[in-house]
Amino acid sequence: MSLSDELKTAVDKFLEDRGMKEPEPKDVEKADAMGPGIGCLLIGIPTHSGELKAKCGMSLLNLCRKLQEIGIRYEVEIIPSCPIISVVRN
Numbered sequence: 001m002s003l004s005d006e007l008k009t010a011v012d013k014f015l016e017d018r019g020m021k022e023p024e025p026k027d028v029e030k031a032d033a034m035g036p037g038i039g040c041l042l043i044g045i046p047t048h049s050g051e052l053k054a055k056c057g058m059s060l061l062n063l064c065r066k067l068q069e070i071g072i073r074y075e076v077e078i079i080p081s082c083p084i085i086s087v088v089r090n
Contacts, residue, residue: 050080
């Protein structure tokens with residue numbers, strides 16, 4: 001057991017003994033995709049040649065996976081021949 005784990009355990013025991021233990025954080029609850037205020041997130045990616053770098057593609061895949069896990073609908077648009085962000089945004 002590492003020193004940080006021991007310290008955390010000691011603090012948790014101290015707080016619990018005195019009735020001051022904070023509740024455990026709740027897991028992220030899935031959003032109700034049909035509920036009020038929840039729409040569809042548009043992820044627009046401007047590109048000069050229509051190609052993405054590997055790092056950008058991996059980040060995009062991770063984002064999409066996280067959005068699915070919490071129940072947020074999304075759409076991805078990769079806009080070729082338009083490297084100007086403000087044009088794609090409008």
